[in-house]
Structure formats: C-alpha cells, structure tokens
Amino acid sequence: CAAMAPLMAQALPAWRDLVARIGTPDLLREEGHLVAWHDAHAAAAGRAAWQAAQTGTARVARATYEDVARLSALCGQPVAGAVRFAGTAQIADLDALRQALRHAFVARGGRLHAERAQVAIAHGRADIPGLGADTVLVCAGVRAAPILQGLGHAVPMIAERGYHIRADARAWPADLPPVVFEQRAMIVTRYRDSVQAASFVELGDPDAPADPRKWERLERHVAELGLPMAGPFRRWMGCRPTLPDYLPAIGRSARAANLFYAFGHQHLGLTLAPATAHLITALIDETAPAVSLAPFDLSRFG
Incomplete structure (x- = not known):
C-alpha cells in the first residue's frame, strides 16, 4: 500500500492529461x-x-x-x-482508445512495426537487431518475462488470467x-x-x-x-502480468543503461498506463520521477 498509493494518486490526472493531448476527452x-x-x-x-x-x-x-x-x-x-x-x-x-492512441503516435512521428522483436545487449547497451535503437523499453505485459530473463534479469511473473463476456x-x-x-x-x-x-x-x-x-x-x-x-x-x-509482491516493474535495467522496462501491473495496467508513461519519460530524460521507483526495481528479485 505504501508503494502503490503515490502511484495510484497519479492515475486519474495522468489519464485526463492523455485524453486531452490526443483530442478525445470524451473517452474518459x-x-x-x-x-x-x-x-x-x-x-x-x-x-x-x-x-x-x-x-x-x-x-x-x-x-x-x-x-x-x-x-x-x-x-x-x-x-x-x-x-x-x-x-x-x-x-x-x-477500441476507440486504441485507435486514437495509434493515430496520435503516428501523427507525432512514431512508426509501428508489427513483428516479433529480439532484444540483445552488447558492450553495456541494448539494441533490437534489424531495427537499431538508441533506447529500448520493454513494455510487453506477461510476455516481458522471457525477454528480460533472456537478458539476465530474474522475473518471477505469472499470468493472472481473467475472463469476460460481452453482449449488445x-x-x-x-x-x-x-x-x-x-x-x-x-x-x-x-x-x-x-x-x-x-x-x-x-x-x-x-x-x-x-x-x-x-x-x-x-x-x-x-x-x-x-x-x-x-x-x-x-x-x-x-x-494479467503479476509479480509475487503485486507491485509492477518500472525502471532502468542494471545490465544496459539504455534499457528500460514497465510491466507487471496486475489488475491495474489500464489504470496506471499513462502514469507509468510519465515515470518512464522522466527516467529516459534523466529528470526526477514524480514518485519513488525504488519499490518497483527488478533488482528486488535478485
């Protein structure tokens, strides 16, 4: 609770900011x-x-x-x-949110590559062979575990699966x-x-x-x-990507200075997505994040 409360306090303000910036305030x-x-x-x-x-x-x-x-x-x-x-x-x-985010990303110069990617580390830096990357962010939900485990991180994550039904x-x-x-x-x-x-x-x-x-x-x-x-x-x-302590993994890799990660939010992935994005942006820009990220460092798992 002590670790999550400051993060959760950022959730709704971050969502307001996001939907305003992508021009879809009615989605919130x-x-x-x-x-x-x-x-x-x-x-x-x-x-x-x-x-x-x-x-x-x-x-x-x-x-x-x-x-x-x-x-x-x-x-x-x-x-x-x-x-x-x-x-x-x-x-x-x-669905409208997904489309609005993709449109806003591309409109700001982003490029989408719908393919399976491998992350490699050489000489203390991470890269995606075939693409080239100055900075790599692993934000792949439950699929983040094998990626980061392959790079030497301990990621004891499980799929906490949920079910729903939909009707008209x-x-x-x-x-x-x-x-x-x-x-x-x-x-x-x-x-x-x-x-x-x-x-x-x-x-x-x-x-x-x-x-x-x-x-x-x-x-x-x-x-x-x-x-x-x-x-x-x-x-x-x-x-749902769930770690044993029910805290997400948000931080910079100790194995490569340009490798970042954001996953493991269990039931709160949608809730905390924009707030997490602000925190990752601060890390990449080397400015102080709004909350302490020490509880979310992957090194807590050895």
Missing part, C-alpha cells in the same frame, strides 16, 4: 462506480469494510435510495444495499456507471456499444487453453441476477 468517463449486495448481512459487512478501507483519492459513501432502486429494477430483484464510489473512472470505448448494450442504461456485484465477484461495465461482465483470478501459464467453465459461470451469474444482457455472448480471456 469520470462517473465513479457502484458496489451492490443482494443479502442484507453481506451488505452491512461489505459497506463497513469499504468505508474502513484505504481507497486513496477515491471516496466511498452509502448509495442513495435512487441508486438502490435503480439497481433493484435492473436486476428484477431487491438489492439489499450498495455503496457509490467517487473519484474513479472508466474508458468509454476501448441496447438494453443496458447508457448512463449507469460500472456495477460490482461483490457477492459474485463480478463487475459489469457498459461501453458505448457493448456491456461486459468480468470476473475470475486464475493463476497459470499464459498459453494454456481457456477454461470454458469460467464463461459459463459468468453467463449463469448474469441469468440468475436477471440482468438485461442477452446472448449470443462474445467470450474473452486475458493474462
């Missing part, structure tokens, strides 16, 4: 989120736990009567209690922020054209086949809750 929706329970005892315990938790710059309060009534109508069954978070946000459209969003309220159904460990998020239910922590090999029982469980949760999500569902599984 700062409407908070809701956490709901259908059991009264779970609601009382959950509300107390969240109100006592360290939530950084986010704030939590008892949901209004209107919030609870709306959630009950959405589910078709009474919601026993809920809390509403302020100071949290979501991306309105992930026409029946889901466009102005409803993300809703966590905590008793089912599931979050439902409305995007512009789809609504998504996501869950699960599955520690394993990133290349292992997906477990269809996870998608089936999500579909069953949606049905049992009576949510306005209708199939056919689009199914997805992805690999």
Whole structure:
C-alpha cells in the first residue's frame, strides 16, 4: 500500500492529461462506480469494510435510495444495499482508445512495426537487431518475462488470467456507471456499444487453453441476477502480468543503461498506463520521477 498509493494518486490526472493531448476527452468517463449486495448481512459487512478501507483519492459513501432502486429494477430483484464510489473512472470505448492512441503516435512521428522483436545487449547497451535503437523499453505485459530473463534479469511473473463476456448494450442504461456485484465477484461495465461482465483470478501459464467453465459461470451469474444482457455472448480471456509482491516493474535495467522496462501491473495496467508513461519519460530524460521507483526495481528479485 505504501508503494502503490503515490502511484495510484497519479492515475486519474495522468489519464485526463492523455485524453486531452490526443483530442478525445470524451473517452474518459469520470462517473465513479457502484458496489451492490443482494443479502442484507453481506451488505452491512461489505459497506463497513469499504468505508474502513484505504481507497486513496477515491471516496466511498452509502448509495442513495435512487441508486438502490435503480439497481433493484435492473436486476428484477431487491438489492439489499450498495455503496457509490467517487473519484474513479472508466474508458468509454476501448477500441476507440486504441485507435486514437495509434493515430496520435503516428501523427507525432512514431512508426509501428508489427513483428516479433529480439532484444540483445552488447558492450553495456541494448539494441533490437534489424531495427537499431538508441533506447529500448520493454513494455510487453506477461510476455516481458522471457525477454528480460533472456537478458539476465530474474522475473518471477505469472499470468493472472481473467475472463469476460460481452453482449449488445441496447438494453443496458447508457448512463449507469460500472456495477460490482461483490457477492459474485463480478463487475459489469457498459461501453458505448457493448456491456461486459468480468470476473475470475486464475493463476497459470499464459498459453494454456481457456477454461470454458469460467464463461459459463459468468453467463449463469448474469441469468440468475436477471440482468438485461442477452446472448449470443462474445467470450474473452486475458493474462494479467503479476509479480509475487503485486507491485509492477518500472525502471532502468542494471545490465544496459539504455534499457528500460514497465510491466507487471496486475489488475491495474489500464489504470496506471499513462502514469507509468510519465515515470518512464522522466527516467529516459534523466529528470526526477514524480514518485519513488525504488519499490518497483527488478533488482528486488535478485
């Protein structure tokens, strides 16, 4: 918590800065989120736990009567209690964000090479054979481990896999922020054209086949809750890059002065991407980063 709190405090300001610079402020929706329970005892315990938790710059309060009534109508069954978070946000459209970032990158002189790259170190400097690079940044999620292990770093990373299902969003309220159904460990998020239910922590090999029982469980949760999500569902599984201490790896390699890394953000990759970019920029420019990077140095693993 001590290491992550200063980093998390940078998250939302960095996102505001990024969407403004790429000309898409509408992609950041700062409407908070809701956490709901259908059991009264779970609601009382959950509300107390969240109100006592360290939530950084986010704030939590008892949901209004209107919030609870709306959630009950959405589910078709009474919601026993809920809390509403302020100071949290979501991306309105992930595909649109990807395209906007690529366009902004190219417009500023960037070049995209869609190919498998190898990183080599010679005479204390890193390079990408065939491309040539003054500076190399390894920012490849769970795939960063084999790259850096091949260069002599210890990277004890695992794929913390998560699952989601998506459906057409026409029946889901466009102005409803993300809703966590905590008793089912599931979050439902409305995007512009789809609504998504996501869950699960599955520690394993990133290349292992997906477990269809996870998608089936999500579909069953949606049905049992009576949510306005209708199939056919689009199914997805992805690999969160997770290190043993649940801290990311952000820093400069001790093996090459021009080799940098940024990965291992577990569940917070999207949240912390722009803030991490600011920190890496400071390292490359040899200016002081906004937060201490000592807790995130890969040397902590030997």
